[in-house]
Amino acid sequence: xxxxxxxxxxxxxxxxxxxxxxxxxxxxxxxxxxxxxxxxxxxxxxxxxxxxxxxxxxxxxxxxxxxxxxxxxxxxxxxxxxxxxxxxxxxxxxxxxxxxxxxxxxxxxxxxxxxxxxxxxxxxxxxxxxxxxxxxxxxxxxxxxxxxxxxxxxxxxxxxxxxxxxxxxxxxxxxxxxxxxxxxxxxxxxxxxxxxxxxxxxxxxxxxxxxxxxxxxxxxxxxxxxxxxxxxxxxxxxxxxxxxxxxxxxxxxxxxxxxxxxxxxxxxxxxxxxxxxxxxxxxxxxxxxxxxxxxxxxxxxxxxxxxxxxxxxxxxxxxxxxxxxxxxxxxxxxxxxxxxxxxxxxxxxxxxxxxxxxxxxxxxxxxxxxxxxxxxxxxxxxxxxxxxxxxxxxxxxxxxxxxxxxxxxxxxxxxxxxxxxxxxxxxxxxxxxxxxxxxxxxxxxxxxxxxxxxxxxxxxxxxxxxxxxxxxxxxxxx
Ligand code: GLN
Numbered sequence: 116x117x118x119x120x121x122x123x124x125x126x127x128x129x130x131x132x133x134x135x136x137x138x139x140x141x142x143x144x145x146x147x148x149x150x151x152x153x154x155x156x157x158x159x160x161x162x163x164x165x166x167x168x169x170x171x172x173x174x175x176x177x178x179x180x181x182x183x184x185x186x187x188x189x190x191x192x193x194x195x196x197x198x199x200x201x202x203x204x205x206x207x208x209x210x211x212x213x214x215x216x217x218x219x220x221x222x223x224x225x226x227x228x229x230x231x232x233x234x235x236x237x238x239x240x241x242x243x244x245x246x247x248x249x250x251x252x253x254x255x256x257x258x259x260x261x262x263x264x265x266x267x268x269x270x271x272x273x274x275x276x277x278x279x280x281x282x283x284x285x286x287x288x289x290x291x292x293x294x295x296x297x298x299x300x301x302x303x304x305x306x307x308x309x310x311x312x313x314x315x316x317x318x319x320x321x322x323x324x325x326x327x328x329x330x331x332x333x334x335x336x337x338x339x340x341x342x343x344x345x346x347x348x349x350x351x352x353x354x355x356x357x358x359x360x361x362x363x364x365x366x367x368x369x370x371x372x373x374x375x376x377x378x379x380x381x382x383x384x385x386x387x388x389x390x391x392x393x394x395x396x397x398x399x400x401x402x403x404x405x406x407x408x409x410x411x412x413x414x415x416x417x418x419x420x421x422x423x424x425x426x427x428x429x430x431x432x433x434x435x436x437x438x439x440x441x442x443x444x445x446x447x448x449x450x451x452x453x454x455x456x457x458x459x460x461x462x463x464x465x466x467x468x469x470x471x472x473x474x475x476x477x478x479x480x481x482x483x484x485x486x487x488x489x490x491x492x493x494x495x496x497x498x499x500x501x502x503x504x505x506x507x508x509x510x511x512x513x514x515x516x517x518x519x520x521x522x523x524x525x526x527x528x529x530x531x532x533x534x535x536x537x538x539x540x541x542x543x544x545x546x547x548x549x550x551x552x553x554x555x556x557x558x559x560x561x562x563x564x565x566x567x568x569x570x571x572x573x574x575x576x577x578x579x580x581x582x583x584x585x586x587x588x589x590x591x592x593x
Contacts, residue, residue: 123158123274126206126220127168128175130250131155134165138252139183140173142420142449145427152250153282154219154261161277163217169205173451174417175223175254178538179527180204180230182453190234190521191567197521200230203262207234210264211567217274218264223254224405225516225542227262228554232516232572235556237589239263239271241582243549244289246275247282255412256287258405258546268590271553275586293498297580300497303504355588357383358393358491358509363541369519375557375571376515383513386592391509393491397483398544404480405543406536407464407473414461417454420446456532485548488512494578511588515541516554516572541574551582553589 125131128138130148137143155165172182180188180201188204189196190211199208203220207230210218220227222240231238239262246261253259261278265271282288289297359380368376384390422430422445433444450458464473489496493508517538527535545552554572558565577585 121162122164122166122215124167124169124206124209124215124218125152125155125165126171126203126218128171128221128252128254129154129168129219130252131165131168134168136168136252137184137426138174139171139185140449140451140454141184142446143426144184144429144449146425148250150250153247153284154250154278157247157278157280158219158274163274163277167209169203169209169218169220171205171220172202172226173454174252174413175202175221175226175259176413176453176457177201178225178229178535179522179524181524181527182451184451187524189524194525195568196524197568198233198524198527200233200517200521202226202230203238203264204230204234206264207231207236207238210234210236210266213266216265217270219274220262220264221251221254222260222262222542222546223258224409224546225539227264228516228542228552228572228574229538231264231554231556233521233570235567235570237265237268237271237556238554238572239275239586240545240552241275241279242551242579244287244293245551245580245582246278247280247285247288249282249284249288253412253416255409256416257412258409258549260546260549268553268586268593272583272586272590275582279582297497301494301581301584304494304510353387355388355511356391356493356507356509357388358391358512360393360395360398360491360512360514362395362398363514365518365540367518368515371520371559371569372515372518372571374559376513376573378559379555379557379573380513383592388592393509393512395484395487395491395512395544397480397487400480401484401544401547402536402540404477404484405539405547406460407477408481408547410457410461411465411474411477412461413454414458414465417450417458420450422446422449453532481547484544488544488548488550488576488578492578494581496578497580510577511585512574512576514574514576516574517541520568521570545574545576548579550576550579551585552576553585555589 129152130136132151135147170183170188172180178201179198188199190199191197203226206218206220209215211234227238227240240260263271263274281291380390421442489502493510495504496502552574554574557571557573575585575589
């Protein structure tokens with residue numbers, strides 16, 4: 116057995132007990148957590164050794180892995196180095212450079228999918244709550260997910276299987292009952308609401324939990340039914356319907372990305388799948404909503420870094436001419452510029468005068484984005500009452516991961532922060548809705564030889580909880 120196969124690097128925002136966890140920030144230099152993250156525990160229980168931490172944008176804030184206290188991540192060398200994407204650029208590069216078969220990252224608004232697209236590997240963001248966030252330093256809790264990089268779908272699926280578990284240490288990690296409920300909803304895919312072959316099951320699940328015994332009994336019943344149903348109906352209805360949203364077809368798409376998109380859709384059509392035009396009207400507002408919600412949550416999360424707790428005390432390093440309380444001196448000195456920008460943004464949008472016009476509006480947009488997705492998927496949202504299956508809805512949505520191929524680092528550095536934010540335009544909608552999305556590397560046919568500056572990724576987005584089907588679909592259509 117090749118022992119190097121069974122090792123995994125973690126993005127440096129996952130707590131490990133033996134290696135420091137810095138989130139690529141000076142403020143956490145020297146910080147070692149009291150225990151490992153649940154992800155590290157689960158991997159090690161499966162004999163996969165956590166061997167290193169990877170570079171990233173400070174606290175996950177960025178799209179190019181350039182905002183790091185430890186230097187930038189480069190995709191290629193020298194003046195021609197491209198962006199590796201961000202914020203999990205380090206994890207993407209170790210897989211792209213074949214230093215490891217798999218690597219773990221985190222995806223809040225695209226931080227696994229964008230680097231995967233820019234470096235030419237697979238990057239999977241599961242549904243929100245499928246993998247425990249216990250021990251993942253939070254950026255924006257309501258959006259943070261654990262993601263996986265690999266060069267094959269099989270490896271992603273294998274690691275996903277290990278990590279896709281309930282964890283009582285993370286209150287937002289889906290419970291066993293919820294997981295079953297999701298499975299059962301998927302079994303009814305393709306059935307119109309009136310022809311539910313498994314009537315009562317949904318109600319049963321909702322009604323469980325009065326006493327511990329009843330609870331267990333009910334789960335057993337469901338598991339029994341599930342097994343029987345599995346044989347009868349688990350197959351995806353044919354043909355699979357692939358949605359292509361009009362709103363993603365924007366002018367700014369790079370010609371190579373457009374070519375790869377067309378090529379991938381044609382290949383899917385040749386494989387017998389139906390390509391269906393759809394509309395997700397709130398897509399245009401999703402980016403703005405994300406850049407209000409994520410910094411708002413971040414500003415609250417980062418308040419705990421006060422110069423007293425976490426990391427090595429560094430008061431002696433503060434410049435003499437710096438006046439004011441330790442708290443602000445420390446934060447002023449040891450947070451990077453992008454992090455400070457997000458804190459200011461977040462505290463502003465949460466302030467009494469701005470709350471209604473920014474934060475509340477952004478929450479409403481988030482709801483509309485979720486509603487848009489629910490209105491097109493064949494599968495109803497398994498956790499939303501009243502969301503029903505639509506026999507003529509789509510099974511997956513296929514869109515580019517990013518509007519462009521990886522930009523040169525030198526170009527990125529001359530851009531404004533806003534230009535970087537725009538890069539996330541295709542990844543944030545699935546994050547706001549908590550949906551599973553896999554970035555698949557595409558090599559356009561007639562662009563050989565393929566070189567990293569031509570890397571393009573396509574996202575396969577599925578309904579909430581339909582993670583395994585997304586992976587199966589990607590594998591079946593290579
Ligand atoms: N680029 C986005 C941001 O800076 C997403 C980052 C992420 O997913 N961690 O917020």
